[in-house]
Amino acid sequence: MTVVGEKLQPTLFERSRPGRGDGKIPHPPKDTLDRIPASARRETPPALPELNEPEVVRHYVNLSHLNYAIDTGFYPLGSCTMKFNPKLNEWAARLPGFASLHPLAPDEVAQGTLQLLWELEGALAEISGMRAVTLQPAAGAQGELTGILMIRACHRSRGESERDEVLVPDSSHGTNPATASMAGYRTITIPSAADGGVDLDAFRAALGPKTAAVMITNPSTLGLFEKRIGELLDLVHEAGALAYMDGANLNAILGRFKPGEAGFDVMHFNVHKTFSTPHGGGGPGAGPVGVGETLLPFLPTPRVLRADDGTFRLERPDERPTSIGRLRSFVGNTGVLVRAYTYIRAHGGSGLHQVSDDAVLAANYLRKRVGEAYDIPFDRACKHEFVASATGIRKRTGVRTLDIAKRLIDKGFHPPTIYFPLTVDEGMLIEPTETESVETLDAFADALIEIAREAESDPELVTTAPHTAPVGRLDEATAARQPNLRWRPMAGAEMPCPD
Amino acid sequence: MAVPAELRYTKDHEWVRVDGDEATVGITAYAADQLGDIVFVELPESGRSLTQFAAFGVVESVKAVSDLFAPLTGEVAGTNDALSGSPELVNSDPYGEGWMVRLRVTAPAELDELLDAAAYDALIAAG
């Protein structure tokens, strides 16, 4: 048996005592299940833990204390846009009129939510410069799949099925090539140029009659705006391919750059990034997708439609045969979308513009400060995030970016994204967002600078960090070699029913 | 890191030891060190035909994954079953217990296209 540390919690299963926990649901008549054939019935009840409510609450409250979160501190995780999650959004999503509405409720019963979704689609279309938006995809990665499937449908409709390649820059998120594979495409990786942008010559050489799509993140995962974007988009279209924009970094360009107007054919939004719906420990998100004129016929079904009399309805099955179909059940992660709607309404057009201005200003200020002690591989105006590197520190002291990240935990900060993008050695991708004060930015920069000093004076202090976290560094090798992925009850669970 | 003199190498960091028409293949100590703690090795079934420099398997560490490339053309005569339970052997003894596949070599002349120890040593020294 392993030792449960002082600050840690035993599992729910270890807390279980037969006979605890009852009283939430009235007991049904004893013969209720007699009409279910024995062959379909469960023989041994599931060995779920038996607990009472006070224990459950303490378990989860104490577990929550082991988490770092935006509500507890600065979370500069690059590429993830960890901004403050407004409390009004949580309140709104829980209004019973929204929360208890069944997804198959007839349109006439669901007019409030349908109106909200329709207005949100309009707002996202305006923000992106796209012609129309689907709210169905459940996450950014599913948005990517939606976009690539629409591109495939478009090429097929033109009789160009021989296009089977997707071009992806080497600095892209892993979801881009993984999405291309899921859609049955081959990924061609394009190297970056010295300035961090896409290598135009390599790009031109890779484009051709086999190219179905190009997936570009702009600003890139290095936090840099693709200056040659106009030229890139022209090349894509001249080659008969379509341009996908990964909207992960939209927080940098609200009101400054509209991908649809610039010539992108399709993009996804990460509402859990740009529009501050909570990350929830990794999910749920939502990944709406905007399209220009070319891909309009292929949008997933059902769309939300507005009739001339001002009422709203869902598109009927088979109403639009060109659609790629559905990506999931029902209309989308509506509960997440209510939060995004609330956020957009609270900010309005001017507020969203200010969001990007402040996010970019904060990132540049922090870039300047962090540059006092770290290498900044692309030391020019960044957008909402920037890459720093500990290559110099590693060469001098042996201390690596991983160590610096762990030492930041001791200083009270969540580490930035590390070793991503893959194209920068010892990289740290730092994204402060617009909701952090100058005092916080300075405190974080001071902490990083102090760690750089510690690396010189006492490297072991850094390489053995964290020292103050509930647990130290983990044995990840054993975790992967002999995976323990579920609790095994010590003995056969004995569970007599209380009635 | 010592590079055994009697072996031949690929640019992708596989080694091969030829004994008559049979060859034993693994990855070098340098490769194992670069990958870190190896947690999984995916190897081909016996009888499968491999082509020189084509991918034949996958090696995974905690946070990285890499294809394995065949140093020589041939048919898989056996694989190291011990790696399924103890992939760490690749880290602890890459040229011995951590071997991966045995091949029945069908084109022995291909050996000339591989690096010798000195050339491989120069390759990894150049980083």
Add this chain to the structure above:
Amino acid sequence: MPYGPHTAADRERMLAALGLTSVDDLFADIPEALRAGRLGLPEPEPELELAGRLQGLAARNRTDLASFLGAGVYRHWSPAAVDQILLRGEWYTAYTPYQPEVSQGTLQSIYEYESLLAELVDLDVVSASHYDGAAATAEAALMTCRATRRERVLVSAAVHPHYRQTLATYFGGGLELQTIPLVADGEAAGTTDLAALARMLGDGQPVAGVVAAQPNFLGLLEPMAEIGQIAHDAGALFVSVIEPVSLAVLAPPGAYGADIAAGEGQPLGIPPQYGGPYLGILASTEGLVRQIPGRLVGMTTDVRGQRAYVMTLRAREQDIRRDKAASNICTNQALLALAASVYLATIGPHGLRDVAAQGAARAARLEAALAAVGVPRVHPGAYLNEFAVRVPDARAVHRRLIERGVLAGLALADALPEEPSLADALLVCATEVTTDDEIARFAAGLAAELAVHDHLPPAAVAAEASR
């Protein structure tokens, strides 16, 4: 800006540190021709006014109806503790636990979720990454193709139509998907046609996986062990689409030989909220652990020898394996997995059994009440808490019952247009929250509508229906 901390002085200080006078200078790299104008959106709305707007929209939804609508999403009592735990910022404002030292709460909660679900489905490996039942089912089908290196999957026509449509979308890249028909009449009517399944397996390309649901979309219990046996005999894997509450009383997938279980986790403490966010359940046997997509959390130790949790088998995932990843999934649906775990922990094994059995008891009462007004079940087979009933002019009656305050389930003509035998059928369900009063209202409403129907000439009925 409502949530920004910066004063004018703060902004000036930051700009001064950069040697700039305007933030516009930081956007100079956007080509001039491509710079956007302003955002044509309404002005910012103060919280008080916005709250009023949101309340107004929410009030336009009608959630006062006596609802018998299930069809994949079910009303249940969620203990008050569930949402209170979920509202703690330490849970919902954290991200994916990339730094395990400061994420042990999320990591342990996911490990516990994996363990709880493993008990429920009786399979060893559970991934907490999936969006909903449909996407999880699609991922399950793709797993069977990777594991068997075959490219054809058979799905029962009694799997939720949205799941089948999602499968079709995911399979559009070149994999083959075929539908197994239902038994048309007799005792097994409405369940998967086993003879047709055997025929399809013996005919054409080898089959990677067979997908069937328990209970099926029509609420009926399927012969899962037989379906699994037939699939395995042909070298195919068996995917069981489950409803988690039912597993308190129905045989779990592991017990009847399923290789993979997929399903919708919404009934475990998650509100309907018009479609999501929900929780895709995906579980498999240990042998398929390298094929299952999404995050997995394992128990290990730290340098001090303490028990600790970490994301593991990471090299399967998109951020490492890129175009060779098992899936593009990046999400781990942690907050919903937490909801399901808190629900299961709070309600307990006996409580869960009560929820399932109480639903069955309420449904039996519903069946009797509807039969008493001349509305019989469509199929003779066993069901748990959902079933189809025959109602003349079902679509129109369904619409008119809304005016009587009743949401009469789902008109199957809309959901399964390919099954003409169900054109005049409603799919109805009951759960532990269904009251006697609601059942009485439904039955009385139906009786009244059918009486109207019986006394009007057909033309008038048609006019009424198209109203």
